[in-house]
Amino acid sequence: MTGNRQGAPAIDGTLQQVTNPTGVVRDAVIEARLAAIEAAYPGRFDDEQRARVRTNLAHALDLATRLRRVPLANSDEPDPTFVPYRATHELETEVAQS
Amino acid sequence: MTASVNLSFATVEELGRLLRDGRTTPTELAEHFLSRLETVGRDLNAVAAVTRDLALAQAAEAEVELAAGRDRGPLHGIPYGAKDLLATSGIPTTWGAAPFKDQVFAEDAAVVGRLREAGAVLVAKLAMVELAGGFGYDQPDAAWTGPGRNAWSTEAWAGGSSSGSGAAVAAGAVPFAIGSETWGSITTPAALNGIAGLRPTYGRVSRAGAMALSWSMDKIGPMARTAMDCAMILDAISEDPATAVMGEGISPSGVPPADGFRLAVLRGATDGAQPAVRANFETALDVLAHIATLEEVDLPDLPFDEAAHIVILAEGAAAFEEFIESGAAAGLTAPEDRVGLYEGLTLPAVDYLRALRIRRLGGKALDSLLAPFDAIVAPTLRGVAPPIAGTFAALVETHGPALGAAGNLCGLPAITVPNGFGDGGLTTGLEFMGRAYDEGRILTVARAYQERTDWHTRRLVQG
Numbered sequence: 001m002t003g004n005r006q007g008a009p010a011i012d013g014t015l016q017q018v019t020n021p022t023g024v025v026r027d028a029v030i031e032a033r034l035a036a037i038e039a040a041y042p043g044r045f046d047d048e049q050r051a052r053v054r055t056n057l058a059h060a061l062d063l064a065t066r067l068r069r070v071p072l073a074n075s076d077e078p079d080p081t082f083v084p085y086r087a088t089h090e091l092e093t094e095v096a097q098s
Numbered sequence: 099m100t101a102s103v104n105l106s107f108a109t110v111e112e113l114g115r116l117l118r119d120g121r122t123t124p125t126e127l128a129e130h131f132l133s134r135l136e137t138v139g140r141d142l143n144a145v146a147a148v149t150r151d152l153a154l155a156q157a158a159e160a161e162v163e164l165a166a167g168r169d170r171g172p173l174h175g176i177p178y179g180a181k182d183l184l185a186t187s188g189i190p191t192t193w194g195a196a197p198f199k200d201q202v203f204a205e206d207a208a209v210v211g212r213l214r215e216a217g218a219v220l221v222a223k224l225a226m227v228e229l230a231g232g233f234g235y236d237q238p239d240a241a242w243t244g245p246g247r248n249a250w251s252t253e254a255w256a257g258g259s260s261s262g263s264g265a266a267v268a269a270g271a272v273p274f275a276i277g278s279e280t281w282g283s284i285t286t287p288a289a290l291n292g293i294a295g296l297r298p299t300y301g302r303v304s305r306a307g308a309m310a311l312s313w314s315m316d317k318i319g320p321m322a323r324t325a326m327d328c329a330m331i332l333d334a335i336s337e338d339p340a341t342a343v344m345g346e347g348i349s350p351s352g353v354p355p356a357d358g359f360r361l362a363v364l365r366g367a368t369d370g371a372q373p374a375v376r377a378n379f380e381t382a383l384d385v386l387a388h389i390a391t392l393e394e395v396d397l398p399d400l401p402f403d404e405a406a407h408i409v410i411l412a413e414g415a416a417a418f419e420e421f422i423e424s425g426a427a428a429g430l431t432a433p434e435d436r437v438g439l440y441e442g443l444t445l446p447a448v449d450y451l452r453a454l455r456i457r458r459l460g461g462k463a464l465d466s467l468l469a470p471f472d473a474i475v476a477p478t479l480r481g482v483a484p485p486i487a488g489t490f491a492a493l494v495e496t497h498g499p500a501l502g503a504a505g506n507l508c509g510l511p512a513i514t515v516p517n518g519f520g521d522g523g524l525t526t527g528l529e530f531m532g533r534a535y536d537e538g539r540i541l542t543v544a545r546a547y548q549e550r551t552d553w554h555t556r557r558l559v560q561g
Contacts, residue, residue, distance in 0.1 A: 078454030
């Protein structure tokens with residue numbers, strides 16, 4: 001069976017900083033994401049637009065960081081959950097044939 | 099024929115009676131509201147397109163059917179407007195955005211089809227904030243149709259993103275409209291324009307043919323003058339008629355149970371609110387106290403706001419990935435929208451999944467909280483409509499919806515009804531939110547409130 005890592009201590013400070021970035025790490029994540037966007041879309045933003053994208057990136061990162069204050073168990077599933085697809089008409093056909 | 103009746107501000111119920119009494123006709127109603135749309139509707143920037151030819155054809159068909167005794171129900175022959183993110187066959191569907199001004203779909207959205215089957219008459223596509231506000235706009239002027247103007251003051255904002263739907267109903271340019279809400283886009287313009295707006299349970303109304311901003315948060319619902327009108331419209335557009343409002347055994351009669359309703363009151367709901375909002379809310383609670391027991395409650399201590407933001411960021415960026423990548427967003431009206439959602443493209447999947455996991459916790463916690471109650475009540479917004487000029491980012495923080503994040507993240511139904519006036523003679527709203535699929539219950543409470551107040555009958559002077 002798969003081991004449950006929930007509640008296990010952080011392996012080191014670096015791991016915590018990746019999932020819960022603060023200070024210089026937070027700034028580095030923001031700048032890395034901005035760099036990725038600018039690399040994908042070179043020359044698309046002027047200075048004012050770049051500043052706004054940076055602000056938006058910081059906001060998104062801070063939102064996600066605040067979500068991490070909620071303790072979640074390994075078994076806490078996302079909602080909505082995946083529902084395997086099955087065409088309705090096939091089921092109806094099977095019912096009719098049975 | 100109808101000189102003694104103000105058609106512009108009649109409810110759907112009242113118009114239905116006039117039609118069946120032979121005091122008006124579907125064609126007369128269509129002509130009347132087409133004229134209102136071309137005048138007051140245009141003045142408010144509430145109109146994306148007037149659908150005159152279609153409306154007159156549908157009205158003529160309704161006229162023949164009603165005369166022949168074929169009655170499709172309470173919406174038969176009633177004009178309405180659809181938010182311009184709902185696909186309409188052969189008619190432009192612009193999503194409020196200049197880059198999509200020439201977009202035309204081959205088929206109607208499911209909700210438009212249901213209303214056609216109910217005999218309603220489509221008179222207009224109604225203006226909206228570009229791309230339903232998903233790109234982060236922070237000013238009223240964020241639509242190719244211009245800033246949505248408030249029906250009570252053209253110098254105030256109509257709210258968004260269903261701006262035209264809210265203003266057009268309030269100004270008597272349509273008897274009802276269809277709006278959509280991902281986070282506040284029905285309840286906000288309804289409250290800011292002094293009308294009723296119902297956000298159904300997520301999935302209650304089909305999203306097929308509607309612009310997707312956030313697949314797991316988008317809801318489609320009615321905007322009208324009364325809770326009763328909203329109930330009749332929901333009954334017509336609900337995806338599953340077997341569980342529709344009227345079929346649940348919770349018909350919104352407006353009659354409280356023998357021992358009264360049980361209402362939860364959101365603790366601290368007026369913290370930071372404008373004084374008039376607070377006063378109107380307290381007055382509304384006095385009214386409700388005659389028909390309900392009231393108990394203060396707190397929302398579960400969970401980051402609903404943050405989770406809702408993350409879900410919309412991730413799903414919005416995915417829904418518009420090609421649009422963003424192509425650079426076409428540069429053609430949007432609001433400068434802030436032109437660089438919006440790039441942050442969603444770099445959002446880690448674990449952040450999105452964490453938000454969805456918190457949604458599950460929140461849904462369970464809210465359901466448990468609301469189980470003993472008919473509804474939770476709060477001011478819809480903590481302020482009146484902001485000025486048409488300038489930005490409102492700061493106001494959203496202080497005067498935004500009290501129940502909006504939790505209710506929208508977890509897909510719960512809510513209705514707002516007018517409960518008074520505030521600064522500048524602008525309207526305030528009262529929101530009732532219920533458990534999932536409890537539309538009938540919150541509509542009953544809202545109807546009971548409206549039968550004991552007259553805010554929904556207040557008219558514009560120029561009406």
